[in-house]
Amino acid sequence: LFTAVEMAPRDPILGLNEQFAADPNPHKVNLGVGVYYDDNGKLPLLECVQAAEKQMMEAPKARGYLPIDGIAAYDSAVKGLVFGADSEPVKSGRVATIQALGGTGGLKVGADFLRKLKPAAKVLISDPSWENHRALFTQAGFTVETYPYYDAASRGVNFDGMLAALQATPAGTVVVLHACCHNPTGYDITPEQWDQVIAAVKARELVPFLDMAYQGFGQGIAEDGAVIGKFVAAGLTFFVSTSFSKSFSLYGERVGALSVLCDSKEEADRVLSQLKIMIRTNYSNPPIHGGTVVATVLNTPELRALWEKELGDMRLRIKQMRIALVEKLKAAGVKEDMGFITTQIGMFSYSGLTKDQMVRLRNEFGVYGTDTGRMCVAALNSKNIDYVCAAIAKVL
Ligand code: LMR
Secondary structure, three states: OOOOOOOOOOOOOHHHHHHHHHOOOOOOEEOOOOOOOOOOOOOOOOHHHHHHHHHHHHOOOOOOOOOOOOOHHHHHHHHHHHHOOOOHHHHOOOEEEEEEEHHHHHHHHHHHHHHHHOOOOOEEEEEOOOHHHHHHHHHOOOOEEEEEOEEOOOOEEOHHHHHHHHHOOOOOOEEEEEOOOOOOOOOOOOHHHHHHHHHHHHHOOOEEEEEEOOOOOOOOHHHHHHHHHHHHHOOOOEEEEEEOOOOOOOHHHOEEEEEEEOOOHHHHHHHHHHHHHHHHOOOOOOOOHHHHHHHHHHHOHHHHHHHHHHHHHHHHHHHHHHHHHHHHHHHOOOOOOOOHHHHOOOOEEEOOOOHHHHHHHHHHHOEEOOOOOEEEHHHOOOOOHHHHHHHHHHHO
């Protein structure tokens, strides 16, 4: 039965974790996967999460099946966070939200639904994009193509190229857009440029699918989510996948969501009924723990305030690491101006290093980033940054 089964390549991101775990180098640093570590190199267990878990332990509950679309209090907290609790879409009931297995799960439920709804549509992702976007939409049955995004020469976004591509895209094409903290480049478009993208999406009747996995890691929760309001104001219907993996440091709990903004409550009810079929036939219904933690925090004012503070601290530390990285690379002898690192936002820096240089970093120094040159700045700390800078200086 399995004689013809080929060995698949390692996952370009999570596969690095396997390689990192097996690396005996005592100085090794994992800048591969997008995970935030504190200044001691530890994965944080947020205080707001601990407080919510304490509450849950004090009133233990039996674990029945959740509804297919998840915990109602979680779904409504997601709607509030993404669209605004008092926003017209939420108040009118025209958002269909499901609790998903992380942001990836939200994307996949949305992709499976879209594939049924628009089987002939193509999917456009940014060039480059999160490595899993292409794989995920391809697995869902779509042909995946790209629109220009990164401009290596100017170390920024090739916005003219992006816009021209969208303006030339056939109606009905699904366009995956990073709502904030573009992964992998760290370069976002400006609010004015978003307006132009939205105009093109509207004029060409494209299907926007916003991926918002890093809300709060750029400028702030509201600032990073502002683009959602722009799409709402433009009168568009769209998909948005969200994740609490990073913002709650709950990677292993798989807590994310998919929200679909529809034209009316009646339409949202029909869409939700279809999303539930996608879920039921994949994993039946979501797990309880992580969703309950997030719902408890978001729905309890003191815990919500604590979460915002803790998320703000993470955001600030990443920014400090960016500044330190630029200074220390210079001190390590790098001649090139690395100042672009501080104009990038979110967890990543698209370093401009070649695949060969990234492989050397890994093999000779135990410094792991993706082959595309992406490094997770959120995994740098005051103890490993000098070593990392010396290694980068050597391969440059
Ligand atoms: C990343 O880009 O490293 C993260 O989103 C983790 C993942 O699932 O790939």
